[in-house]
Amino acid sequence: MKFRCERDDLLGAVQFASRAISNRATLPVLSGLRIEANETGSVGVAATDLELTMQTALQAGVDEPGLGVVPGRLFNEIVRNLGSGQVSLASGEGEIEIASGRGHFRVRTLMPDDYPALPVEEGTPDSISVEMDSGVLAGSLAQVVRSASSDESRQVLTGVLWEIEPGRLTLAATDSYRLAVSEIEVEGGPGEVVKVILPARALAELGRALQGTGGRVRTLVRENLVTFFLTTGGQEGSGGESVIASRFIEGEFPNYRRLLPEGYPNALTVDRESLLETVKRVGLLAQNNLPVKLRLAGELEVSAHTPDVGEGQEVMDAEYRGESFVIAFNPQFLHDGASALRTKRVVLEAGDGLKPALLKGEDESTFTYLLMPVRLS
Amino acid sequence: MTGAPSNILHVDMDAFYASVEVIKDPSLAGVPLIVGGQGGRGVVTSASYEARAFGVTSAMPMIRARRLCPHAVFVPNDFSAYTEVSAKIGAVFNSFTPLVEPLSLDEAFLDVSGSVKLFGHAEAIGRRIKGRIAELGLTCTVGVAPNKFLAKVASARAKPDGLLVIRPEGVEAFLHPLPVTALWGVGAQTGEALERLGLKTVGDLAHIPRRTLERALGDALGAHLHSLAKGNDDRPVTPGEAAKSVGSEETYPHDLDDTEVVLREILRLADRTAGRLRAKGLCGRTVTLKVRFSNFVTITRSRTLPEEVDATADLYGVTRATYLKLDPARPRIRLLGVSVSGLAPGPPARQLDLLSTTTGPRRQEASKAIDSIRNRFGERALDLASLLDPP
Numbered sequence: 001m002k003f004r005c006e007r008d009d010l011l012g013a014v015q016f017a018s019r020a021i022s023n024r025a026t027l028p029v030l031s032g033l034r035i036e037a038n039e040t041g042s043v044g045v046a047a048t049d050l051e052l053t054m055q056t057a058l059q060a061g062v063d064e065p066g067l068g069v070v071p072g073r074l075f076n077e078i079v080r081n082l083g084s085g086q087v088s089l090a091s092g093e094g095e096i097e098i099a100s101g102r103g104h105f106r107v108r109t110l111m112p113d114d115y116p117a118l119p120v121e122e123g124t125p126d127s128i129s130v131e132m133d134s135g136v137l138a139g140s141l142a143q144v145v146r147s148a149s150s151d152e153s154r155q156v157l158t159g160v161l162w163e164i165e166p167g168r169l170t171l172a173a174t175d176s177y178r179l180a181v182s183e184i185e186v187e188g189g190p191g192e193v194v195k196v197i198l199p200a201r202a203l204a205e206l207g208r209a210l211q212g213t214g215g216r217v218r219t220l221v222r223e224n225l226v227t228f229f230l231t232t233g234g235q236e237g238s239g240g241e242s243v244i245a246s247r248f249i250e251g252e253f254p255n256y257r258r259l260l261p262e263g264y265p266n267a268l269t270v271d272r273e274s275l276l277e278t279v280k281r282v283g284l285l286a287q288n289n290l291p292v293k294l295r296l297a298g299e300l301e302v303s304a305h306t307p308d309v310g311e312g313q314e315v316m317d318a319e320y321r322g323e324s325f326v327i328a329f330n331p332q333f334l335h336d337g338a339s340a341l342r343t344k345r346v347v348l349e350a351g352d353g354l355k356p357a358l359l360k361g362e363d364e365s366t367f368t369y370l371l372m373p374v375r376l377s
Numbered sequence: 378m379t380g381a382p383s384n385i386l387h388v389d390m391d392a393f394y395a396s397v398e399v400i401k402d403p404s405l406a407g408v409p410l411i412v413g414g415q416g417g418r419g420v421v422t423s424a425s426y427e428a429r430a431f432g433v434t435s436a437m438p439m440i441r442a443r444r445l446c447p448h449a450v451f452v453p454n455d456f457s458a459y460t461e462v463s464a465k466i467g468a469v470f471n472s473f474t475p476l477v478e479p480l481s482l483d484e485a486f487l488d489v490s491g492s493v494k495l496f497g498h499a500e501a502i503g504r505r506i507k508g509r510i511a512e513l514g515l516t517c518t519v520g521v522a523p524n525k526f527l528a529k530v531a532s533a534r535a536k537p538d539g540l541l542v543i544r545p546e547g548v549e550a551f552l553h554p555l556p557v558t559a560l561w562g563v564g565a566q567t568g569e570a571l572e573r574l575g576l577k578t579v580g581d582l583a584h585i586p587r588r589t590l591e592r593a594l595g596d597a598l599g600a601h602l603h604s605l606a607k608g609n610d611d612r613p614v615t616p617g618e619a620a621k622s623v624g625s626e627e628t629y630p631h632d633l634d635d636t637e638v639v640l641r642e643i644l645r646l647a648d649r650t651a652g653r654l655r656a657k658g659l660c661g662r663t664v665t666l667k668v669r670f671s672n673f674v675t676i677t678r679s680r681t682l683p684e685e686v687d688a689t690a691d692l693y694g695v696t697r698a699t700y701l702k703l704d705p706a707r708p709r710i711r712l713l714g715v716s717v718s719g720l721a722p723g724p725p726a727r728q729l730d731l732l733s734t735t736t737g738p739r740r741q742e743a744s745k746a747i748d749s750i751r752n753r754f755g756e757r758a759l760d761l762a763s764l765l766d767p768p
Contacts, residue, residue: 176732254732288662289684291726307721330728356731372729375741 001066002090003037007100009058010087011079013045016056016242019205021072022049029114032069033076035089037062046118047072052202053118054209056242068096069110078105119225119245127222128194130164130186134210134217134230140171140182141207143340143367148200149175159197159249161256164189164221172256173200178333179256179356179370180340186219197253198226202246209242224248259370261358264349266322268296269362272346276338278302278314283331285312291328291374296320296350304331327353328374334359337369383544384499385614386487387520387528388470388506391537393483394423397462398452400514409433409449411442414752422454426537456657459483462513469509473502478614479621486525488614500542507540523548526610530559548608553580560605562598566630570594582606597673623659624716625649632671633710643700645764646715647692654717655748660687660725664695667714668703675712676703685725688744689761692717 017033025031026049036044041062046055068091075098079087082100090097091109098105141160149157154176163170166189172181206228210217215231227245279292279302286292286304295301300318305311327350338346343361350357353376359369390396394412399405409428413421419439431446442449463482470477473496476488489502496502503519510517520531522543530552535541543551556578557563557571574593576582582590583606591599604610625646633639643666654660664686665679678699686692696715727741750759 174731176730177728179731259731288721289728291728328726354729356729370731372731374726374728376726 001035001037001068002064002088003043003060003062004086004088005043005058005060007079007082007084007087009060010045011082013043013056013058014076014079016209017045017047017054018072018076019208020047020049020052020054025049027114029069029110030116031072032110032115033072034067034069034112034115034118036067037065039065048116048118050116051199051247052205053245054205054243055118055245064090066091067112069112069115070096070107071110074107078107119227124222127220128164128190129218129220130169130188131216131218132169132184132186134213134215136184137217138207138210139342140169140184140367141203141210143182144171144173144180145200145203145207146173146336146340147175147178147180147369148173151175155249156197156251156253158201159199159253160203161253162196162198162226163193164196165193166190172253174254174256174259177330177372178337179259179368180337181256181260181368181370183366194221195253196221196226197249197251198246199249202244206244209244224250259356260368261349261351261356261370264322264351264355264358266296266325266350267320268300268322268348268350269319269345270300270316270348272338272341272344272361274316275300275346276335278316279331279335279338282312282314283335285310286331289330291376292331292334293326293328293376294348295324295326296322296348297324325350325353326376327357328376329357329371330374333371337371340369341367381523381545382490382499383521383523383542384488384490384493385522385524385528386489386499386503386506387522387525387532388485388487388503388510389518389520389532389536390466390483390510391516391518392423392425392429393515394454394459395425395428396515397459398455399425400462401455401458405450405452409446410452411439411446411449412452412454413439413442415439415451415453424449454656462515465513466510466515469506469513472509473506476614476616478616486528486614500540503540503542507538523608524610525612525614526561526605527552527608529561530555533559549580549583552606552608553578553583555579557582557602560602561610562601562605564628567594567598567602579606595671597671601673621720622665622716622718623650623654623657623661623720624665624714625653626667626712626714626716628669628712629710633713634708636708639700639708639710639713640697641763642713643696643715644689644693644761646713647696648689648761648764650715650717651687651689651692651744652748652751654687654720655744658722659720660685661717661721662686662719663717664692664699665714665716665718666696666699667712667716668700668705668710669712670705671709671711673711677714678703679718681719684727685719685721686717687725688741 030049034046041059042057043060044055044057078098087100094109095106096109144160148160157175161172169186170183209230218229220227224247225245230242282302282304283292285306287306287309290306292302292304298320300316303313337359341361343364345362347360347362348357353373356370356372395410398412410425411421411428411433412423413419421435421437421439421442423435424433428446428449433442433446459482470485470487474487474489474492478486489499499521503521516538518532518536519540520528522528522531523545527543531541531543557576558568587603590603662685663679663681665677667677669675680695747759
């Protein structure tokens with residue numbers, strides 16, 4: 001394998017693919033980056049941890065097609081520290097030579113034969129395909145993914161549920177303290193609803209990759225795998241599409257629709273930005289997992305108290321329908337919910353201090369955030 | 378014999394809870410006053426000296442106290458008031474030395490070695506502390522000695538409202554006439570064993586060879602008592618330790634050597650600690666297991682949880698895991714203790730769960746029900762099934 005390319009293109013590709021390399025690689029070869037130069041002048045860079053696979057391509061002057069697996073972290077560091085300009089790579093017996101300007105590096109490579117086959121090829125006839133706007137999907141992921149659990153002992157909750165039906169995709173995630181549900185429009189879809197659970201980690205990478213790309217995402221679901229094909233619109237000379245593939249999480253996602261309340265008598269409407277700022281400020285006095293208290297009334301009073309530290313209180317303008325009462329929340333969870341919304345004003349609907357409260361955008365129904373309160377002592 | 382100067386203070390409040398009640402209600406001054414649980418199985422936590430004159434002591438069942446002193450005024454515990462006053466007392470101590478080791482709400486060790494240049498010798502500091510405490514409307518007794526053990530024995534001898542200084546050269550004269558039970562670690566069992574050997578006073582103990590004591594009581598306990606009888610105790614005053622914790626520990630008459638039995642005892646202590654936490658209206662985040670082996674090696678292991686707890690199941694879950702992790706191959710355990718620190722006013726604020734309804738509120742309701750049954754019908758009225766003796 002031998003090719004020449006721009007250092008910036010190479011770095012972009014290497015940094016993208018490297019994100020799939022696990023710090024706890026199960027096989028030594030999985031700490032590597034798989035680089036494949038094709039006769040067509042395209043160089044694919046890929047990595048996988050067997051759960052998540054990330055692959056992208058760059059344009060290069062390919063002198064000799066071929067395949068090599070380079071040690072991921074070191075290669076990433078080398079490319080990152082090279083100056084801008086042309087880089088040439090040439091693989092030899094068990095090593096690869098990187099040349100840029102007056103610098104030369106020779107790095108031992110890993111065995112390409114050991115590298116697992118990448119699950120990035122096209123689908124079979126029975127696979128399901130949907131397509132959507134990448135900006136819309138990125139927005140939806142940003143709303144939902146952080147509500148997934150980080151508790152590995154509840155594996156299903158570390159994932160995000162994808163409910164795919166004709167014309168519509170619903171994403172749902174819960175760590176059992178809050179639930180985020182977001183709906184977007186898609187093109188295509190299966191005849192009946194298909195449900196798969198995808199790891200939050202893969203979706204966080206997908207969301208990151210979609211940042212500001214402005215193209216379309218094609219999603220292919222088959223067997224135990226979902227593959228996202230990202231066309232990076234706008235970026236000239238990037239050489240083609242990037243692919244992110246992820247295995248499903250096995251198991252049954254909780255029936256989240258059953259958790260959504262039918263409607264509460266108490267509804268508070270407040271300015272979203274003000275709520276975010278207030279919760280952040282007052283939340284400084286809610287330490288050691290203590291909650292912020294919200295007194296729902298014609299005005300919203302937000303307060304917090306940490307013994308031996310201090311207390312804070314702030315009053316906000318609000319519109320309120322219902323009986324006055326106090327409900328307490330983990331400030332981070334409340335902040336997450338309000339920041340996931342995009343409307344100017346948000347509506348908090350609550351039953352009482354012990355029932356899950358509903359946070360929604362005013363006159364907006366594509367995103368719902370259900371938040372369990374903290375029972376006060 | 379220790380050559381250290383007498384710079385350790387043990388300050389013990391006199392009839393603390395009862396005295397705080399008098400501050401709250403000055404009309405109670407001078408009358409027999411008994412503080413404690415008012416239920417059928419309630420226990421005296423504090424009695425004024427007027428009530429003590431009738432033979433009432435703390436830890437006595439309330440029923441007995443009522444019989445001994447029927448005309449006394451009986452008041453329920455008000456731990457939040459005691460905690461508040463205790464904080465003021467702690468502030469007094471801290472104004473003389475940072476080396477303050479609180480033992481409970483109403484007693485503490487102080488090391489004033491570094492403060493004598495500033496405030497005068499230890500006895501003078503003791504007097505100044507007494508004066509400052511008197512300003513709060515309370516009295517205390519101060520023991521001043523070269524070490525913690527002697528300071529504590531001294532304050533016990535000088536009660537109430539006293540101050541007793543043991544100088545290094547006076548240690549023997551002070552200690553030797555005392556009964557052996559004055560020594561830390563001598564309970565009823567060991568006391569009897571010593572009596573059988575004809576050893577009644579601390580002086581008796583100090584005058585026999587250490588080897589003889591070790592043969593009679595086992596190496597560890599023998600050496601420990603011999604050292605105390607000589608007036609030696611090298612435990613430092615450790616600030617903060619044991620401050621603000623609630624717990625329960627037990628020394629067993631026979632060493633525990635069966636893991637199943639150990640776990641059962643840990644469950645018992647966890648249950649008792651959880652009950653005490655709730656009785657004081659507290660919860661805590663750091664759960665500590667203390668294990669003392671037969672050779673007196675003592676291990677404490679703490680775990681800090683993401684949320685405050687006050688339920689038996691939570692405390693047991695943590696301490697059980699902690700014990701199993703210690704994994705003593707052949708346990709020979711003399712003492713076990715379970716305690717909770719990082720205290721906050723309870724019951725704990727708890728993040729409720731969308732998906733599960735079995736923990737949280739339900740558990741809290743169960744604890745409440747258990748507490749009210751025990752308050753009404755006694756500690757053993759309701760017990761954990763696994764603590765019942767096998768038939």
